[in-house]
Amino acid sequence: MADDGVRATDTAPSGFLERRFELTARGTDSRTEILAGATTFLTMAYIILVNPAILGQAGMPVAAVAAATCLAAGLASIMMGFAANMPLALAPGMGLNAYFSFSVVQAMGIPWQIALACVFISGIAFLLLTFAGIRQMIIAAIPQHLFAAVAGGIGLFIGFIGLKNAGIVVSDPATSVGLGNLREPAAALALFGLALVGALSVWKVRGAILIGILATTLVGWGLGLVTFTPEPYDLTAISQTAFQLDFAGVFGLSGSHGLGLFEILFVFLFVDLFDNIGTLVGVAKRAGLIGPDGRIPKLNRILFTDSIATMLGALAGTSTVTSYVESAAGVQAGGRTGLTAVVTGILFLLAMFVAPYAQLVPLAATAPALIIVGALMMAPLVDVPWDDPEAALPAFLTVVMIPLTFSIANGLAFGITAYALLKLLRGKITKTDWLLLLLALLFVARFIWLSGG
Template sequence: MTTQTATTLDGAEAAPAGRLDRRFALTARGTTVRTEVLAGVTTFLTMAYIVLVNPAILGSAGMPVASVAAATCFAAAFASILMGCVANTPLALAPGMGLNAYFSFTVVQQMGVPWQVALGCVFISGVAFLLLTLTGVRQLIVNSIPPYLFAAVAGGIGLFIGFIGLKSAGIVVANPATFVALGDFKAPGAALALFGLVVIGALSVWKVRGAILVGIVATTLVGWMAGMVTVNPEPYSLAALTGTAFQLDLGGVFGLSGKHGLGLVEVLFVFLFVDLFDNIGTLVAVTKRAGLMDAAGRIPRLNRILVTDAVATMVGSMAGTSTVTSYVESAAGVQEGGRTGLTAIVTGVLFLATMFVAPYVQVIPLAATAPALIIVGGLMLLPLTEVEWEDPLAAIPAFLTVAMIPLTFSIANGLAFGITAHVLLKIARGTITRKDGFVLVLALLFVARFVWMGGA
């Protein structure tokens, strides 16, 4: 009897094939268990910053930080393991950057929606995403939105996140004459944040794995030594993890009225469509790099991937965190050779282990997480290179989308300006067709929104 062996991408002989090989098609994709494990660890290290950053953002909305940290770990673990088992794709998931900022700063703080009700909105958006995927409407939506707007939304969210980081760090402050101004670098918080920014930036250019996580920890240690961080250790208790679990208020969602009546539609739209746009962009980037696209440029098992994402968002909202989405940092694991769902499962298991120390992340100062927001925001600008800036039909809507998201503190406003401008310019050029029917309806809804709400 002969023993089947696999060969890795670099030609090295792999371990004998077995149950894992058959389940995840390791040999067929030119990888091994060892390679997949290393890839999963790499992906985890590049994503682990979310365990610190997400609680800092959602905590500003009044949510219990320790509970959000635990919910973040649980949601990332559940979603990543589910992705690996159902779709066999090296794609890890976690609460998405940008949507967590929208959840906290726009929905809760600006609109005055209780965070429990906001979690209910996230759950409903996940249900809507699932229905759109199962009915095939998702493909209609994707085909109707011009690709350059996907890139513009990603870039605008990047600026949004970066601006929040600069504001949280005290590097940028409010000014009655100019709206914003440079902060006082002599202030302890701003100085510590600048130190963290230098550390994370240096580690990033040196291509150190987990640079953001290492930078946050290093900045926190410096803050402790400088006496800028007050640590009040509390007994560890699993009860502390339940502060957000099953706290979503679905009844409150359907009971929103008055100034929140139309706002509910907006909130659901942003949670749904930004998640959709973010997923498509991430899927294309990661699967293309992994060589998993078919000859026609299509993503295998796309429906399974999107169904997983929708279910993950629903479960995440019940655990107590904002929308869960695919992470482009998964490309780091792919770079290390990850080609199957085993990579995602390893990442998920590591997030699960992290959950049991999650309550202690509240000792991380805001000045330590703010640099991570700035760096992540900058990295999210890469998709803007896909916009044809020499073509006004693309450049004008893209610019309005990118600019309006951070300047109005609203992803919805950026989407509204971008899609409306796209439709108006196509009408002006005389190139509007029946295929643009769906995006035309979206533009009309946005115009009605501005008229109804007066641009608020």
């Protein structure tokens, strides 16, 4: 019997990756995880170009921000993979980078060095909230049907982004949105990619999304639809933003700037907190990593990593680093462990050397992946009891407000507030719901604050 035991052990998967990431226990293997990591990277690679373009309008050196973006995304994603073993990639957040440039630097007239220091301070605040268990308590206060609604809302959000990037859906002054010109090269290329990825997915081809992205990119090159105009770039340029934080300037703000500091920290904290929670819940739900009791494995490690990532990003020279909804593309490609995030992070670090070449993969090539993933993320919505208004209305508001306001935080805000209000009106509020009520009041205060701005 001893011999049998030895043979059984010898035939079991072994090696560092198996031990570190528990591949077999999560029903995956290293090849699948590597493909998933590459898929996530390709759907996120646009940030290498977009983030410098946005922060550049705050007066920050574009080349330096490109390097800082790759470095922050790379280190944060690798850290998430090893520390929390989750297929969750991180990078400077869209929306928060626009707030950094347009509201903080341009509108308030605050130098970007001081704004970076504010980002760092918000990361410390996140860390303290996590140490105190407050972020964990917030997640525990969210009912399970809203978890499902967040996942569905993120699906619509991702799909909408894909349709928008492809030019299939465009803005329309009369109806807000409308159908784009499908004969436009980008839209036609995206539709080709959508058909290809859809067919490969139906045939259950491994790596269908990654294959679709690469094949669509090749077709785009062949038809001359990809324009490549690289900017002058030098990796050493990162020194122009790295460690340029002005803490003395933060604490020296006075008058209207003093009030502005409160607003800056509030927005950085609030939006990142609930964007991160929403993304975490949605991606974990899609990956099947949320337990029957609603618990997310290694939650503390995930939240600590997120906090530290924001501080690392600020030190490198970029706005708030947060979890990316595009991680769902890697999950759909089979990613179930932190190895997916590690691969994504390594590719971001490699991209530091060739950052301008990210534009060789057009948005029209990654758009089909986002659309497919968006469709498949609708599955958790079956967990919402739609025949119960107390659950259905908050869930519906969560689902629709995420894509319609382009904010996961706004969707959660509407859903939680509506849920708390309905419980209160029905007289079902108990002492254990104190945090739910507090969250609802904070959301209402936030809406009043933002409306008055």
